[in-house]
Amino acid sequence: MPVFETAGELQMCFGHLYDAVKQDSFIATAIRESGLTIVFRYYDPDAVLTIYPSDISSAPFAIGWGSEPLRKPDIEMSMKADIAHQFWHGKINLMAALTRRQIVAKGPIPKILKLLPSVAPIYALYPHILHDLGRDDLILP
Numbered sequence: 001m002p003v004f005e006t007a008g009e010l011q012m013c014f015g016h017l018y019d020a021v022k023q024d025s026f027i028a029t030a031i032r033e034s035g036l037t038i039v040f041r042y043y044d045p046d047a048v049l050t051i052y053p054s055d056i057s058s059a060p061f062a063i064g065w066g067s068e069p070l071r072k073p074d075i076e077m078s079m080k081a082d083i084a085h086q087f088w089h090g091k092i093n094l095m096a097a098l099t100r101r102q103i104v105a106k107g108p109i110p111k112i113l114k115l116l117p118s119v120a121p122i123y124a125l126y127p128h129i130l131h132d133l134g135r136d137d138l139i140l141p
Contacts, residue, residue, distance in 0.1 A: 003085045003138060007047040010081050011065050013138070014049065017088065017129045018063050021122060028060035030118030036111060039073035042081040075107035089140045090123030 004010040021027050037052040050070040054062040064070040079087075083102050086092045094116060097103040105112065127139045 002044045002080070003082045004045055007042075007045040010042060010045055010047050011049075013130060013133060013135065014084070014088075015063070015065070016133060017122065017126055018051070020125055020129055021119075022060055024121065024125070027119055027121055030115060032060040034111065034115050036074045036115070037071045038112070039069040039076040040084065041076065041078040042084060043078070044080045044082065047081070073107065075105060075109075075112050077103055077105050077112070079103045085138070086140065088122055088126040090120075091140060 004013070021031070031051065032053055035053055037050065040049040040051075042049070046067075048066055048069060050064045050066070050073070052062055052064075052071050054060060056062075069076070079097070079102060083092060083097065087094070087097070087103075092102070094103065094113070098105055098109070130136065130138050
């Protein structure tokens with residue numbers, strides 16, 4: 001059985017995570033300065049998340065959910081939602097997941113690898129977000 005039973009549940013958990021990331025000046029600045037539009041295609045359950053530079057100067061980046069990307073991506077990453085959940089816990093090595101095809105990336109992979117050290121603090125943040133949402137059952141040991 002998948003970690004997230006519905007796309008709404010996935011969107012709630014990851015949406016709160018990205019809202020918190022916007023408040024972290026280190027991570028948010030790195031995402032904004034990358035200038036990348038990144039699309040995450042999740043399946044089981046299905047959801048599409050687009051992260052892109054914000055048009056509003058006060059917002060570091062914007063996110064949007066839909067059945068299709070909101071903008072043309074520079075990078076598109078497809079994976080099971082369970083893999084993304086494990087990744088944000090710091091349990092999945094991106095290079096290994098790409099090699100095993102647990103994550104399929106289209107676009108300039110070196111650009112996403114360059115961003116990786118900047119988003120590493122999310123690994124510690126994600127379990128706190130789940131706890132705050134009352135979803136301790138989803139926190140990995």
